[in-house]
Amino acid sequence: MNDLAELLDIAWDAAEIGRRLMTTASPGRVSEKSDRDLVTELDVRIQHEIRDHLRRATPGFGFLGEEDGGGALASAGPVWVLDPIDGTSNFAHGLPLCAISLGLVDDGEAVVGVVVAPFLGLAYHAMKDGGAFVDDAPIHAGTNGDLGRAIVSLGDYDTGPDAAEGNRRRFAITRALAENVERVRMVGSAALDLVWVADGRTDACVMLSNKPWDTAAGVVIAREAGAVVTDLRGAPHTFSSGETVAVSPKLADPLRALLTSATT
CATH class of the missing domain: 3.30.540.10 (Fructose-1,6-Bisphosphatase, subunit A, domain 1)
Incomplete structure (x- = not known):
C-alpha cells in the first residue's frame, strides 16, 4: 500500500x-x-x-x-x-x-x-x-469528566418495517441521556457526530448502527484526536460492531455505565 x-x-x-x-x-x-x-x-x-x-x-x-x-x-x-x-x-x-x-x-x-x-x-x-x-x-477530544455537563449526540432513529423494535433501545437511551446529561442533540450526519467529538464540540455520540460508509472516516479522526471509540458494551469498535460510540476519555466509563443500565 x-x-x-x-x-x-x-x-x-x-x-x-x-x-x-x-x-x-x-x-x-x-x-x-x-x-x-x-x-x-x-x-x-x-x-x-x-x-x-x-x-x-x-x-x-x-x-x-x-x-x-x-x-x-x-x-x-x-x-x-x-x-x-x-x-x-x-x-x-x-x-x-x-x-x-x-x-x-x-x-x-x-x-x-x-x-x-x-x-x-x-x-x-x-x-x-x-x-x-x-x-x-x-484537534483533541474534550476533557470534561462530568456527565451532567456533557453534550451528547444521537444517531437517527430507525426507519423501515422493523423500526418499532429497533427504536425501543433508542428511546430507552434517549430517556437515560435526557435525564443525566446537559443536552441531547440529533445532528443527522454520522460523520459530523464523530468529528465533533474529535474536536471537542460535543462530548460523545451514540449511534445504534455501524454502516462502514457512515463511520470509516470519522472513526480514525476521532481516535487520532484521543476519543474512545467502542460499541455499546465498551468493546473496541470494529466494522463488525453493532453500534458506534465515540466519547471523550474521562466520560468513557460513566457513559458506558449509563448506556448499559438503559439497555439491560
Whole structure:
C-alpha cells in the first residue's frame, strides 16, 4: 500500500470533487431507497466521479460506496469507503448539516479519513498515528469528566418495517441521556457526530448502527484526536460492531455505565 500521507492527499483531491459538486450542482431528483431513506441524483453523481478518480489514482484498491447498494466491507486489503453525501435528508431539505465522508480501511482498520462539510466551511482529516486536524489546526477530544455537563449526540432513529423494535433501545437511551446529561442533540450526519467529538464540540455520540460508509472516516479522526471509540458494551469498535460510540476519555466509563443500565 502507498504511503499514508500520499493516500491522504489522494483522499483530499477526491473530497474536493464532492465539495465542488455539492456547492455548485443541482440535487436533481430526490427518491426513496427504502422507507424514509432518501437519495438524490447528486449523491449518485458524486459517488461515481469520486470512485472513478480513486480507481485512477489507486488501481487495485477496493471501493465501497453507499449508493452502489452498500454491501460488506472486505476483511483484507485497502478499501476506499465513501458516503458521497452523509446526511442526505438534511441536504435535500436545505439544512447545512451534511458532509462528504471518505475513509480508507486496510485489513479492517480505518487508517485515513477525510470529512468535508461544505456548507459549514469545515474540513477534517486524519491518518493513523498522524493526529487529527480541522483544516491545518490540530484537534483533541474534550476533557470534561462530568456527565451532567456533557453534550451528547444521537444517531437517527430507525426507519423501515422493523423500526418499532429497533427504536425501543433508542428511546430507552434517549430517556437515560435526557435525564443525566446537559443536552441531547440529533445532528443527522454520522460523520459530523464523530468529528465533533474529535474536536471537542460535543462530548460523545451514540449511534445504534455501524454502516462502514457512515463511520470509516470519522472513526480514525476521532481516535487520532484521543476519543474512545467502542460499541455499546465498551468493546473496541470494529466494522463488525453493532453500534458506534465515540466519547471523550474521562466520560468513557460513566457513559458506558449509563448506556448499559438503559439497555439491560
